Amino acid sequence: MxxxxxxxxxxxxxxxxxxxxxxxxxxxxxxxxxxxxxxxxxxxxxxxxxxxxxxxxxxxxxxxxxxxxxxxxxxxxxxxxxxxxxxxxxxxxxxxxxxxxxxxxxxxxxxxxxxxxxxxxxxxxxxxxxxxxxxxxxxxxxxxxxxxxxxxxxxxxxxxxxxxxxxxxxxxxxxxxxxIKKLPKPIAAATGVDALCHAIECYTSTKANPFSNTFALEALDLIMNNIIEACTNPEALKAKNNMLLGSFYAGVAITSSGTTAVHALSYPLGGKYHIPHGVSNAILLTPVMRFNEPVIKEQLAVVYDRVVRGGNPQLAADEKSKAILAELERIVEVLEIPTSLKSFNVPEHDLEGLVEAGMQVTRLLVNNRREVTPEDARNIYLEVL
Ligand SMILES: NC(=O)c1ccc[n+]([C@@H]2O[C@H](COP(=O)([O-])OP(=O)(O)OC[C@H]3O[C@@H](n4cnc5c(N)ncnc54)[C@H](O)[C@@H]3O)[C@@H](O)[C@H]2O)c1
Ligand SMILES: [Zn+2]
The missing domain is CATH 3.40.50.1970 (Rossmann fold)
Known part of the structure; x- marks a missing residue:
């Protein structure tokens, strides 16, 4: 508690x-x-x-x-x-x-x-x-x-x-x-999804609290409703300003609660294969959130009510949560960020090393609402190999 x-x-x-x-x-x-x-x-x-x-x-x-x-x-x-x-x-x-x-x-x-x-x-x-x-x-x-x-x-x-x-x-x-006006699109997209991960991980973290929730929810609203325009339209200064605000708020949320298994399992991908931080997070975002879904539906339903313009408040939590997961997946896809490790030449025989390294990031794994066992980490990495 x-x-x-x-x-x-x-x-x-x-x-x-x-x-x-x-x-x-x-x-x-x-x-x-x-x-x-x-x-x-x-x-x-x-x-x-x-x-x-x-x-x-x-x-x-x-x-x-x-x-x-x-x-x-x-x-x-x-x-x-x-x-x-x-x-x-x-x-x-x-x-x-x-x-x-x-x-x-x-x-x-x-x-x-x-x-x-x-x-x-x-x-x-x-x-x-x-x-x-x-x-x-x-x-x-x-x-x-x-x-x-x-x-x-x-x-x-x-x-x-x-x-x-x-x-x-x-x-x-x-x-x-x-x-950030002239930030090249691949960097804008990967770093924007990093901010998105901060916000959604903090909002669903075991350490989530009234302070972090305030900042994480506002960050989710700003980021999910501006990221695509900010990354694809060079003239969209308002959307870019909103992204800067959103990523700052998400940083404040990190300070008060903390990120979870997306960041934990992402660190070995940066450390061993030098995959940019935002890209490795984008690759893991959907698999980890789907893994977490059974225990974070309630939180994702609140996110739905807050960020989806013209959404249906009558939907069941289950459907709201599915809609948010689908939207996270769509954002990564539309922004053309890699969704697997295939393009980074990660050999399958490295899997056990990855699992071992990921499981060492206990500082963040303890924040994950659903316990991640080595078996779970293996399955998540296997999904993106
Ligand atoms: N301290 C924290 O709280 C925290 C949180 C998340 C990630 N990180 C760390 O931050 C690092 C990643 O930072 P990042 O994602 O911001 O990228 P980055 O600082 O590594 O920059 C990536 C590339 O973008 C270029 N670039 C940056 N801004 C530009 C601009 N406006 N126009 C043109 N080019 C530009 C840089 O020259 C660089 O080549 C990682 O080491 C990650 O682990 C820190
Ligand atoms: Zn990050």
Whole structure:
């Protein structure tokens, strides 16, 4: 039975059409040196230009660290943290997707002491916030701008792991739809489905509570009603803004409850085969939700009533729940995200290794409303092999 629950959020959140210009007021204090964290894709898309102009206009010294790889492992994250330490900066601006924001968060708590990223893998709570952070997501998205999590791969274990430390929650967040305007469709689709997974997993999590439900339901409404337009129509700025809001809300929901078996079974697919996080979640979304259906019908019926425009409130919970599962499946299909591991050359003889690795993600499996046994995990992976 749920007893205690809590909610943590970034301290200052700016959203809207010209939200990025709010950087000017954020930088109004005594900030002397800023490091902008980003990656090559985001840099080449010109998304650091406005922040750079504002910094230059205010006469604040800044450096750009743009070598952050997609879905970094903990060695790569450490290299970036080392680079950051040399800059002796007092403010971090992360402009990018989850990969960039997650490394920036680690840097913010490892700036001046001797702990390493590896130390945090063993004891995540060791470090405290040393440098204030501003997160500007350019995907919609991981919700990393809202969460206290940083996800890194552990190559020797062929797994991805979440370092969770409340000190990593951002001080400032800017949600500006212009930044995802030119997001290439495959990235928009996969990262959008990641946000969708966060919302539906949090809403059906054993740790779901009044706080997380509020954010997860609103996220589901925003995401399910905007994802296709946002991903397929470059001019759909309203739908894109709604996706940014939805992915942020889903991130808040993660912070209060937590994701479940989709994310748990997805981590080995990222760790071993380097399948992008959103894609591996999209592959597992339908099989895991169908597996969970017998115990989450009631929740899915509430989702139906909230998100389906012109739906029939008289339908039985069973039918409402089926309709939501069908809609999740349709979204992945329409967005042309892979629905199986076939295109990723995952050999069948790797199945037992996958099951073993997936079952290690107990941090998230305990949140799943239906117990997942190794046999169940095997069946779910077999379905998508
Ligand atoms: N911290 C959390 O709470 C949390 C939650 C979910 C996932 N994650 C992690 O986040 C990472 C994935 O992040 P992601 O899905 O946002 O992708 P990403 O940050 O890895 O970016 C994917 C690619 O998209 C490009 N890109 C990003 N924004 C762009 C834009 N606006 N225009 C053009 N190109 C752009 C990047 O250059 C990169 O090549 C994974 O490591 C995942 O495990 C973290
Ligand atoms: Zn995710």
């Amino acid at each position: 749920l007893i205690d629950y809590s909610l943590r959020m970034p301290k200052n959140i700016f959203a809207g059409e010209n939200a990025l210009e709010q950087l000017d007021s954020i930088l109004a204090g005594s900030i002397k040196k800023v490091v902008i964290f980003t990656d090559k894709g985001v840099l080449n898309a010109g998304l650091t230009e406005i922040p750079k102009q504002i910094l230059a206009h205010k006469g604040i010294e800044y450096t750009i660290i743009s070598e952050i790889p997609a879905e970094p492992n903990y060695h790569q994250a450490q290299e970036i943290v080392n680079q950051f330490k040399e800059e002796k900066a007092d403010f971090i601006i992360a402009v990018g997707g989850g990969s960039v924001m997650d490394v920036a968060k680690l840097a913010s708590i490892l700036a001046t002491d001797d702990y390493t990223v590896k130390d945090l893998l063993d004891s995540p709570l060791l470090a405290k916030k040393q440098v204030a952070t501003l997160m500007i997501p350019t995907t919609a998205g991981t919700g990393a701008e809202a969460t206290p999590n940083s996800i890194v791969a552990i190559p020797e274990k062929e797994l991805k792991v979440g370092i969770v430390n409340p000190e990593m929650i951002a001080d400032y967040v800017i949600l500006d739809g212009r930044l």
